[in-house]
Amino acid sequence: MEKMVSLQNIVKSYPMGRGEKLEILHDISLTVEEGEFLAILGPSGSGKSTLMNVIGCMDRFDTGEYLLHGHAIHQCSDKELTAIRNQEIGFIFQKYHLIGTYTVLQNIIMPLLLRGMSQKEAEQAAMPTIEMLGLGQRIRHKPGELSGGQQQRVSIARALVGKPSILLADEPTGALDQNTGREVMRLFEQLNQMGHTVIMITHDLGIARHAHRVVRIVDGRLYQQGEDHLS
Numbered sequence: 001m002e003k004m005v006s007l008q009n010i011v012k013s014y015p016m017g018r019g020e021k022l023e024i025l026h027d028i029s030l031t032v033e034e035g036e037f038l039a040i041l042g043p044s045g046s047g048k049s050t051l052m053n054v055i056g057c058m059d060r061f062d063t064g065e066y067l068l069h070g071h072a073i074h075q076c077s078d079k080e081l082t083a084i085r086n087q088e089i090g091f092i093f094q095k096y097h098l099i100g101t102y103t104v105l106q107n108i109i110m111p112l113l114l115r116g117m118s119q120k121e122a123e124q125a126a127m128p129t130i131e132m133l134g135l136g137q138r139i140r141h142k143p144g145e146l147s148g149g150q151q152q153r154v155s156i157a158r159a160l161v162g163k164p165s166i167l168l169a170d171e172p173t174g175a176l177d178q179n180t181g182r183e184v185m186r187l188f189e190q191l192n193q194m195g196h197t198v199i200m201i202t203h204d205l206g207i208a209r210h211a212h213r214v215v216r217i218v219d220g221r222l223y224q225q226g227e228d229h230l231s
């Protein structure tokens with residue numbers, strides 16, 4: 001199996017003013033293979049979103065090496081990072097991050113337009129994904145006219161259209177009721193069975209159990225262990 005993500009000894013801090021820094025991620029090493037469904041489980045404030053922003057190439061880190069699908073992220077310029085992020089990562093957020101004034105269709109095809117596709121090409125390319133997610137009847141609606149579960153499916157469609165090598169989800173069920181959250185997890189399982197590499201970040205053990213491997217993050221340190229050790 002090909003390596004999708006290889007983080008080695010990643011340290012990340014935030015500036016605190018007066019030249020001081022607060023270290024949030026301490027010496028994080030993690031490998032994710034193509035086709036894996038991994039959960040990163042940790043309590044609030046443990047550094048999950050900070051780690052997601054590093055994995056998703058949205059944020060830089062202080063030291064360490066990061067290989068993403070063959071790209072040496074630690075050596076990339078900002079411009080290269082933006083391109084790699086658009087090509088390689090499909091983001092799914094707790095609060096969907098949809099644009100409220102855009103239709104469902106406009107939201108979903110956005111990553112394709114950013115790549116320079118025409119409106120028409122983008123719509124055609126997105127249609128199979130829109131149908132697969134059962135959103136065909138909703139494409140002219142605004143996100144605010146949809147239920148939470150439907151809005152999350154729109155954001156999943158947006159994450160999928162660009163055929164990224166990784167789906168990266170931060171608390172994807174955090175804003176949903178239990179049943180809708182379970183449906184979204186079933187969808188993640190299906191997408192993983194179709195071959196998508198999924199990295200999901202959550203504070204919820206019940207949600208993490210849907211993944212095939214779980215690593216824990218506590219106070220910015222990663223602990224790798226088998227699922228049987230989860231409690």
Ligand SMILES: Nc1ncnc2c1ncn2[C@@H]1O[C@H](COP(=O)(O)OP(=O)(O)O)[C@@H](O)[C@H]1O
Binds near residue numbers: 024045047
């Ligand atoms: N931009 C920032 N500047 C300073 N500190 C931050 C910033 N973002 C997050 N932190 C701090 O980093 C720690 C981890 O935050 P975060 O990654 O959001 O945790 P989680 O997603 O697990 O709740 C927290 O102590 C938080 O206050």
Ligand SMILES: [Mg+2]
Binds near residue numbers: 049
């Ligand atoms: Mg978070």
